[in-house]
Amino acid sequence: MVFIWIALYLLSAEAYLVFVLLLLGALLTNVIFMLPKAYPYRYLLPAAFFLLLLVVYPIVYTVYISVTNYGTGNILNKEQVISQFEGRYALEPDSDEFVFQAYRDPQDSLWLLFTDSQGEKMLGHRGELTRLRENDPLLDQLAGYTELSRVDLVRSTNELSAQSFAYDDTHELRMRNINVFNLYLQQYSYDRERDALLEVQTGIVYTPEYGYFQAPDGTRLTPGFRALIGFDNFRRLFGNPQITGPFVSVFIWTIQWALLSVATTFVVGLFLAILLNDPHLRLRKLYRSLLILPYAIPAFISALIWRGLFNTELGVINQILQATIGSSVPWLQDPFWAKVALIILNLWLGFPYMMVICLGALQSINTEMYEAAVVDGATAWQQFRHITLPLLMVSVAPLLISSFSFNFNNFSVIYLLTRGRPPIVGAQTPAGHTDILISYTYRLAFESGRGIDYGLASAVTLVIFLITGAITFFNFRFTGALEDVNKNV
């Protein structure tokens, strides 16, 4: 029932593609529920549906957008752009002036009586123009309506300026000011056969090239429309100095950021884990549960809190620095210190996780090894270097790689603490010194002051896909997750 209702609704909304997809989906569902052999697929249906619609399809669509020029200036599709151009009119230079009187009929509908310079009268109503003879009966009809006073005219300016009447093939009658209407010339007309836009006055032919209507001399009409432009976005990304420069610096910082994040959190986490793993240590349970607290707080809240602590003028960190060493640090204004601030924040967020997994790994190391080492006269450092670290790495290394790819795309920390700022001077795209690829993409797509650029954003996204994908594949290899799949089947 519901299905039929939706189907009818889609048909009425003229969404045929969706209708066909829905039909196919319904057919498939029925097959799955009718064939006994297809029984297991019933259980997979909901998960598969959402996975296909909201993960697989968006990925495919991202690939598609990356080869289009979708973005500010090219938001509309071609039909919409053509109808926009066809709706453009320019004042006819040697147009006659048409004074007018406006009337309202009892239904409140507007009637306009035009008089040209020769005294010819015309009546306009609902877009249609009727030429009037002398003593036309329509004039008597008009006398029964209420004529608008000057004040009423001013009040109805919006309604009046929306009025247009076809005068002849290429001209329209439109309001010029509160006193007169003028002839306006249609600027462009679209030739369906040649797929070209003709400028009526000059006769110049604009043909669609790379998402714009372009004249033979290369002049482009704006707005453009959505179109396939091949690998242009990638060429811009890697070939346009004003885009490539910032992109490369964003890229390098992304790698540095991910490496530093993993390194700092791991070193501190491991250090604390070794301290806490000591069975003779007093209060270790208390230390452990207090040190883990930062991990329990949602990262978006922590990042915003730290933004307050790092506040240059009033933040508590600078106040302490001021009181102790007598100078403060421009945390969020200076590229270097902004990066330091990010690393500190991420250390705070991430060390408890590393501490916990290292504690787990340490506990699984057989203590007999250490006893043997002590017998052989190994120092504490040698024990750490040759027993603890290698054994720890076996179980922790894959987690470090996951942590690397997590931080590689750690949008919320970057965006909420620095928003990518301070900006890189001279960049053509909104790139900042602390932007990582994912935040750079987000700003390209959703909040650039210079207009959004979905196409370029999608191209950057594909670069991120490739890198994250490569890391994850490497990690799967490492942990044997792929072999797991084979084994389990």
Added chain:
Amino acid sequence: MYRKHTFFRGLWRHAVLLVFLVFALFPILWVISASFNPANTLVGQSLIPRNASFANYIEVFTSEQYPIALWIKNSVVIGLITSALVVVMTSLAAYAFSRFRFKGRREGLFASLMVQVFPQMLAAVSIYLLVLGIGKLIPALGINTHAGLIMVYLGGAMGVNAWLMKGYFDTIPTSLEESAMIDGASPFQAYYMIILPLARPILAVIFLLQFIGTYSEFILASVLISSSEKYTLAVGLQLFIQDQYASRWGVFAAASVLGALPIVVLFMFLQKYLVSGLTSGAVKG
């Protein structure tokens, strides 16, 4: 490796741990203190607030311009609904992967691993345009609706969850189901009445992990939700504070404390499960 300490050695360790304790706890204490400070500003705050009051908390619940309490409620509701649906959806899929042998099983498992290669939030642009399109046909699922946001989260939730859950189902012996089926139970009854009750621990872990993840999700929520009364806390809190730390610090602190509370409490209760869940999930990719 560890010897019994002399007094001095023990002191050294405690000193180092105390330094890190200060690092870990200072921001938290500072914010809690700020939330009770009626001055509502960064200026001149001290660790123990003078004239402590609940003014900031009251503001969180009563402000009409910034309905922070409503945002927290939105986040909780969206998190609960998403997590519940995810548990239902993934347990069904995991059951099929664990108990049935069918064509495409191997590919399906493989796919559930592979989707993690492509984090959903990366496709935010496409998802935005997709939801925009869906909204034109079915307004209730469009841009700026909670239902639409939940729908998007459901798509991204398969991956690890299905894999973790299948692993757990594999450890449940099949003999129970077999005897139930001899008594005439259908596979679905076996799933519903035998597997699900036995798998409660993993269901709880998946539910909680999903809840925490959804609660903290920022990028998709900020792209898809545009009106103030529908914000999640992650989106709203960010817009509330912007650069106005000087004038909104106290209320922000109160909102942070309230907003973090549900997650911290959950975390404390379920630390053991969560950590093991997190690590094993990560080991698998």
